[in-house]
Amino acid sequence: MAPALNEWLAVNLRWFHLVTGAAWIGASFYFNWLNNHVRPLEREDPDPAVKGEVFAIHGGAFYRVSKYAGAPARLPRVLHWFKWEAYFTWITGFLLLALVYWHDARAMMVDAQVADLSPLGAVGVGVGTLVGAYVVYDLLCRSPLATRPAALAAVGFGLFVGLSAALFQLLAPRAAAMHLGAAIGTVMAANVLFVIIPGQRDMVDAMVAGRPPPLARGAAGALRSLHNNYLTLPALLVMVSNHYPAVWAGPGGWLMVPALCVLGAMIRHGYNLRGQGAPRPFVISWVGAAGLAAVALGSALSGAPPPAASGAAPVSLSAAQMVIATRCMGCHATEPTMAGFVAPPKGLALEDRATIEANRDRIASQVESRVMPLGNLTGMTDEERALVVAWARGG
Ligand code: HEC
Structure with a gap:
């Protein structure tokens, strides 16, 4: 594909993905908020099935939203469903993953230092991850564990850590992290498509047929909704972390992503507790946020000491520049000159000493984490890598 076309496709898909994701998550946050703020009626409602209401002001207008204890006696003429936000978030995310990672698997997914996979093999791992994650999760939710949500969550999380360990053994670290995020997103969207919406449809169909709506059908959906609620923040955190090697590179990367997911879910839990009227609900959120800060600080401080401090001779800019000229400037x-590139990626042309010097830290983090050179297409050796990092970290 022409490189410029590739970029236009990627930027538009990313935009679409963000917009639909914002709409999906916005709607989900809004309905959580509604549930948490419904108050008993202050006066009788003409419809006896209405049990609570919320008053709100927004954009210069007053709103009154009523909540039914069960279902209304008659279906309204227009009933709004919230599903296309979820579906389009998944579709655009899937296309973006395919375009950026699968289409360019040699550069984006394979790391010979991690595993000797063919590009096709790596794509197979990626596709298998998305399908496998939902199939296993769905089986768990249909097993006897479903009646014990805490045990279900613990087993599910254990399997997620296992998946993370496996992916980090097979794919380049950034691709591994991204596919973990995509697995979470797939579970969330599949919950909407295969369980939540069909459950609601059964309820509506029953009402149309004059039967009482099978409210129990909503219970299975409620469990999936609860999972989606806790998965929202972790999924977003993984998705925005893909440009930050500190998050997933290094020997602890496979544990870092699951740890961030737990901390993200803890932050979410505070909001849920507040909705249930718990005293001091946000303590758990603060613990989660403090955990994030501790992980970040711990990981930043445990980085390799600058070589200068370990007594090695400092590496000169000229020596680093020679490596950069052969391994990066393509x-x-x-x-x-590299096929498929019409402009320097990220506008970064590492041609002169001033630019190289000015980008010292970014170069260090990209080269040390093995993200650059992309897919090591230019065959950078470990000695060259050590040399560039030693220069960049040399203070
Ligand atoms: C095969 C082409 C290719 C080679 C070779 C290459 N890069 Fe990159 N580089 C890219 C692409 C593509 C991006 C944008 C990545 C993205 O969008 O995630 C990038 C981004 C970067 C960034 C910015 C990262 C960020 O997200 O801020 C830095 C820094 C960088 N490269 C440094 C290097 C260094 C140093 C080398 C040589 C050791 C190198 N690159 C070799 C293609 C390459």
């Missing part, structure tokens, strides 16, 4: 140049 792509990072005003006129890249």
Whole structure:
């Protein structure tokens, strides 16, 4: 595909994905908020099935939303469903994953240092992850464990850690992290498609047929909704972390993503507790946020000490520049020579000493984490890598 077309596709898909994701999560946050703020009626409602209401003001208008204890006696003429936000978030996310990672698997997914996979094999791992994650999760939710939500969550999380360990053994770390996020997103969207919406449809169909709505059908959906509620923040955290090697690179990367997911879910839990009227609900959120800060600080401080401090001779900029010229400039140049590149990626042309010097920290983090050179297409050796990092970290 022409590189410029590739970029336009990627940026538009990303935009679409963000917009639909914002709509999905916005609606989900709004309905959680509604549930948490419904108050008993202050006066009788003409419809006896209405049990609570919320008053709100927004955009210069007053709103009154009523909540039914069960179902209304008659279906309204227009009933709004909230599903396309979820479906389009998944579809655009899937296309983006396919375009950025699968389509360019050699550069984006395979890391010979991690596993000797073919690009097709790596794509197979990616596709298998999405399908497998939902199939296993769905079986768990249909097993006897479903009646014990805490045990279900513990087993599910254990399996997620296992998946993370496996992916980090097979794919380049960034691809591994991204596929964990995509697995969470797939579970969430599949919950909407296969359980939540069909359950609601059964309820509506029964009402149309004049039967009492099978409210129990909503219970299975409620469990999936609860899971989606806790998965929202972790999924977002993983998705926005893909440009930050500190999160997933290094030997602890496979544990870092699951740990961040737990901390993200703890932050969410505070909001849920507040909705249930618990005293001091946000203590758990603060513990989660403090955990995030501790993980970040711990990981930043445990990084390798600058080589200068360990007594090695400092590496000169000229020595680093020579490596960068052979291993990076094929792509990072005003006129890249690498096939498929029309402009320097991220506008970063590493052609002169000033630019290289100014980007010291970014170079260190990208080279040390093995994200750059992309897919090691230019065959950078470990000695060259050590040299560039030693220069960049050399203070
Ligand atoms: C095969 C082409 C290619 C080679 C070779 C390459 N890069 Fe990159 N580089 C990219 C692409 C593509 C991006 C944008 C990545 C993205 O959008 O996630 C990038 C981004 C970067 C960034 C910015 C990262 C960020 O997210 O801020 C830095 C820094 C960088 N490269 C440094 C290097 C260094 C140093 C080398 C040589 C050791 C190198 N690159 C070799 C293609 C390459």
